[in-house]
Amino acid sequence: MPHDVTPATDRSDAGPPPYQRLLVNPEAPRGYVVLGALAILVGWMITSVVVLGIQQGIRKDPEGTVSWLGLLATNLSLIALIPLSMLVARALNRQAPGLLSSVIGRLRWRPLAWFAVAAVVTELVMLGVIQLGSVELIGGDGGSGIAPDAAGVIAVTLLTSTFQAAGEEYFFRGYLLQAVGALVRSSVIAVLVTTVLFTMAHGVWPWESPALFLDRFAFGLVAGFLVVRTGGLEASIAAHAANNVVTFVFAALTNSVGASLGAKDAPWSLVTVDVVKFALFGAVALWLARRMKLATVCNLPLTPAPHPGTRLV
DSSP, X not given: XXXXXXXXXXXXXXXXXXXXXXXXXXXXXXXXXXXHHHHHHHHHHHHHHHXXXXXXXHOOOOTTOOOHHHHHHHHHHHHTHHHHHHHHHHHTTOOOTTTTTBTTSSOOHHHHHHHHHHHHHHHHXXXXXXXXXXXXXXXXXXXXXXXXXXXXXXXXXXXXXXHHHXXXXXXXXXXXXXXXXXXXXXXXXXXXXXXXXXXXXXXXXTTSOHHHHHHHHHHHHHHHHHHHHXXXXXXXXXXXXXXXXXXHHHHHHTTOHHHHHTOOOOOHHHHHHHHHHHHHHHHXXXXXXXXXXXXXXXXXXXXXXXXXXXXXX
């Protein structure tokens, strides 16, 4: 399936730019990427205060627990990162629409579907390994029975967790990866920096254990590597979404939603399984990307069309 559409107009790099360099264009100073990242964070914090404030006003969850309403509020606040990232990239950095999604200016739905299948299968296989191998879970062996609001938690998970995962990917592996890539040419440095920021955003020592830090770092590293090697967010969104959906459906069935969402520690045995899972999915995703011949460099204009009404693709 061909993906390349029109010739590039960017002149800042020799040849078509890879994904992590797509915020580099002559229309906006590169230093604006720092302002952009801060603007997205401020917008997200304001959105979170509003959404979580409404949720707390309706019903406050007891300490250590998360109801379906609490999970919904958390997911909605993170989903806001998608429009915030796109708006800032377009308005402040003058980036052409869609280039946060992939090098072809939009999400590639067929690859996303294949990556999703691979991610879900990998998650289920590793869940089977955890159950058959009696691997210790976060918070022990889970809660006692099914959560009282399991149906609500599962419904919220199935309806919103994919978009919540996409929100984090659009910010961390989308805007931030391209922001760091605008300041340094090395894709390795860009992936490492954003991986550290992603991991720290989920907690740092001593509030988070080294095992849990490694678990999240390993995911961020694989996700960032896949974005660069596949030219878009599809694989990282699929992996993140599958992980969250399987995790929270399982948590609803074991009454451990609060423990999963507020985890501060993780058994090393579980982290080991997770790291293997991330690496396995990464290998399968790269194989799929090669089979589908996904574009990894951009052959589109990097800034919006100069005349109103002119479409990019």
